[in-house]
Amino acid sequence: METKEGIKFDIERERHKLHKIKQRYRDFNHPKVLRQSIVLDELINQYNRVLRENKPIA
Structure with a gap:
């Protein structure tokens, strides 16, 4: 399992790729x-799962 910091790094990298691809094709x-949007969504979901798992139960 990846760390929160590692996933955050991956999210930023994939977000940058999405921005570049969108600029190139000019069409959402x-x-x-x-495809790149799905990659980014999956990483964000993974990050949220990690946050939920590490959250103390109140």
Whole structure:
């Protein structure tokens, strides 16, 4: 399992890739933009799962 910091780094890297791909294709519905968006979404979901698992139970 990755650390929170590692996942945050991956999120920023993939967010940057998404921005570059969107600039290149100028269309949010382009298949490459959508694929990269899914990659980013999965990382964000992974990060949120890690946060939930480490959260103390009140």
